[in-house]
């Protein structure tokens with residue numbers, strides 16, 4: 001059956017070519033997004049750094065200075081600097097939520113392309129996330145440099161851990177975005193619903209307060225007699241069920257604490273990331289085929 | 296026949312037409328999943344093959360499913376039933392500026408568009424200069440494309456598409472946006488494609504273009520293939536039927552969209568007098584009495600003469616004659632077409648007129664055989680055929696005496 005072998009090989013060659021095409025297209029679309037975003041602005045790319053800086057300043061002022069939240073001390077680094085702690089959270093959260101909302105609306109935003117040319121549709125979602133990731137990477141570099149200035153260069157020893165952590169985060173975001181992007185085409189309300197959900201999600205992810213605060217609330221409630229089956233209300237457990245809380249905690253663990261996140265954390269994030277990636281891919285494959293007609 | 300480049304096999308496609316298009320969660324919940332829609336069959340069991348290296352035209356009225364079929368071929372839409380097999384690299388030009396990002400420069404868009412069409416970066420690098428040259432956008436290449444005119448959009452987009460060197464090129468009506476110069480360039484390129492064994496599928500409403508340019512054509516009506524075959528035959532069939540020509544009171548047939556119509560063709564002698572007794576070689580004045588229902592920008596008037604037997608003898612239009620009015624205002628009026636001499640042999644002839652838009656894609660009015668005239672015998676009546684040519688016999692070698700003219704009469 002030599003004929004069968006050749007066709008199989010041909011098919012493999014064609015698929016390899018399609019993959020190469022999809023990859024180069026992904027790169028181009030990501031570049032397009034990066035270039036177009038700050039086109040015709042005076043400050044250009046500087047904006048991508050100014051934005052988080054402003055947010056960090058506001059949060060530090062409100063939560064650190066006015067509300068006097070307890071400032072966590074880095075376990076190994078001994079860093080005791082609220083703006084840095086909150087900066088890691090703010091920047092990472094902005095990346096995660098921004099990537100999801102960008103990836104989610106990428107199909108709608110590129111109607112012009114979808115209805116006029118064929119290409120692997122998931123490229124749109126992925127390239128939008130890739131564009132966000134490159135911005136995040138530059139911010140991360142700045143963060144690590146500042147950390148090194150404040151807490152010493154030992155942080156560089158832990159920086160390699162950011163690679164697998166970022167990979168899991170990207171998988172998480174892509175999986176979720178793939179799912180949401182097709183859902184959004186069929187239900188346009190989702191955009192607004194998601195905006196509200198993101199607000200809640202931000203607080204639930206502990207962007208601007210440490211888990212110690214939740215623990216404190218749990219203890220206080222318990223001492224006031226609010227009990228479930230004789231146990232205190234498991235606020236901390238619930239809080240830590242949220243995968244993005246774990247992701248932010250892991251980033252802080254590495255950068256702020258100069259520590260290795262626990263195995264439990266790695267596993268938990270890993271299960272979420274792979275689970276969402278698989279489900280997202282399946283959902284996308286099933287529904288993206290007829291998405292053009294609904295645009 | 297050579298092996299097919301494209302096999303369309305039993306393709307059907309229907310769209311959901313929603314009574315109330317409401318893509319909201321609330322609507323979905325209220326309907327409890329039963330959305331109210333009807334199926335609209337845009338393509339029904341379409342089958343044909345397109346041979347490698349041929350140029351194939353798709354004809355049909357607005358909404359007959361041509362663009363839908365192209366989109367299914369280009370894999371943009373997914374057919375409900377049937378399959379399409381495309382042999383080779385496919386590039387599609389479906390709409391003006393498809394895949395262009397308005398804020399980016401022409402240069403950046405060439406790279407983006409090239410990538411979408413499956414070119415790698417080094418490939419685009421190598422072809423970049425040729426792409427820009429063919430498009431003719433020149434220095435504008437570094438301007439954001441939102442500053443381009445629609446013609447420039449199409450030029451650049453088309454230029455990228457053909458430099459992908461696709462085995463199969465799908466082109467929807469976009470090229471009509473380009474100027475004459477560019478259209479000519481495109482036609483040349485298509486011919487070149489055909490020579491290289493590439494396959495081109497075009498949708499166009501320019502019937503003349505289709506007739507002269509396509510090898511084969513398919514005619515779609517309401518999503519159903521009416522006929523597939525040699526382009527000339529299909530174009531004629533389509534022109535005859537789909538225009539649904541209506542008989543006209545004063546004789547002849549008429550079709551067209553009707554914004555402006557030639558109500559009557561008046562034939563006069565060259566000096567404006569009685570046309571009776573016209574002879575071969577005499578001049579003639581054709582006066583078209585029109586009625587416009589709205590302002591018509593740059594109408595192109597065409598006129599033709601044919602024999603009673605239906606042989607097309609002569610035709611011209613405003614473009615060739617260099618006479619296109621800027622506009623015609625609503626109301627009635629006349630247009631004169633003066634012919635200095637009719638080099639036609641005696642017989643009965645019909646006159647037809649057509650009024651088209653500037654791009655000649657819309658036929659406002661086509662009055663076929665709207666008037667007729669008879670040419671009487673003139674001095675040069677001693678021949679057969681249609682046209683009267685000035686001839687002189689002579690040079691008999693070796694020489695012999697010639698019969699005197701008086702003996703021949």
Ligand SMILES: Nc1ncnc2c1ncn2[C@@H]1O[C@H](COP(=O)(O)OP(=O)(O)OP(=O)(O)O)[C@@H](O)[C@H]1O
Pocket residue numbers: 292293294310311312335337355356357358359360361362363364
């Ligand atoms: N996404 C869609 N949803 C619903 N109906 C659609 C959709 N796309 C096309 N149609 C319908 O399908 C029919 C065929 O459309 P198509 O664009 O293929 O026509 P066409 O032959 O290209 O016409 P034209 O000459 O005007 O370009 C039309 O009636 C159109 O309304």
Ligand SMILES: [Mg+2]
Pocket residue numbers: 361362363467
């Ligand atoms: Mg169309």
